[in-house]
Amino acid sequence: MEQKEIILGVTGSIAAYKAAELANNLTKENILVHVIMTAAAAEFITPMTFQTLTKNKVYVDMFEKVDYPDVRHISLAQRASLLLIAPASANTIAKLAAGIADNMLTSVTLASPKTPKILAPAMNTAMYENPVTQDNMGKLAKYGYKFIAPRASRLACGDTGRGALADVSEIIEITLSSL
Numbered sequence: 001m002e003q004k005e006i007i008l009g010v011t012g013s014i015a016a017y018k019a020a021e022l023a024n025n026l027t028k029e030n031i032l033v034h035v036i037m038t039a040a041a042a043e044f045i046t047p048m049t050f051q052t053l054t055k056n057k058v059y060v061d062m063f064e065k066v067d068y069p070d071v072r073h074i075s076l077a078q079r080a081s082l083l084l085i086a087p088a089s090a091n092t093i094a095k096l097a098a099g100i101a102d103n104m105l106t107s108v109t110l111a112s113p114k115t116p117k118i119l120a121p122a123m124n125t126a127m128y129e130n131p132v133t134q135d136n137m138g139k140l141a142k143y144g145y146k147f148i149a150p151r152a153s154r155l156a157c158g159d160t161g162r163g164a165l166a167d168v169s170e171i172i173e174i175t176l177s178s179l
């Protein structure tokens with residue numbers, strides 16, 4: 001059977017470390033995982049972790065000097081069967097809702113209008129409940145983006161409320177059933 005390819009976007013959230021487990025589990029399902037990290041995500045977890053787990057190149061810098069000739073944000077967009085962003089930060093959600101493409105992840109996403117997209121937000125409760133964030137998610141939902149709602153929990157910042165990344169097992173299950 002042809003190996004499926006997905007893009008796993010990782011953004012600057014304290015939950016970024018959980019994306020390593022996602023990358024690991026999806027790779028074990030015989031999926032070729034292309035991890036794209038934002039610069040902020042790389043403050044929380046290193047590209048080396050994902051590269052080792054996925055046995056695949058990890059993208060952070062849009063303008064990295066590379067030895068392949070293709071325009072990678074377009075070729076990745078064309079190859080992937082699904083685009084999962086987990087954790088999805090408030091900032092990246094806002095950029096996507098505005099059509100901004102100022103890094104590798106937002107560029108690939110904008111270049112993938114027909115690819116199924118799943119976002120698992122993770123952020124402080126006030127950021128999540130902020131009407132701006134809710135409006136941004138509503139706008140993306142209208143464009144067909146699916147959301148995996150965050151859990152209510154005691155958050156890393158000390159607040160208690162909705163905003164913790166959904167369970168990895170739930171994200172994996174929804175991803176696999178969407179492929």
Ligand SMILES: Cc1cc2nc3c(=O)[nH]c(=O)nc-3n(C[C@H](O)[C@H](O)[C@H](O)COP(=O)(O)O)c2cc1C
Nearest residue numbers: 011012013014038040041089090091092122123124
């Ligand atoms: C310790 C720490 C934890 C953070 N956790 C989150 C988070 O869980 N969710 C979020 O939306 N932003 C969080 N932020 C803020 C983002 O990192 C910041 O908005 C950044 O610009 C996001 O960039 P990106 O969307 O390109 O990854 C956190 C920042 C710090 C310093």
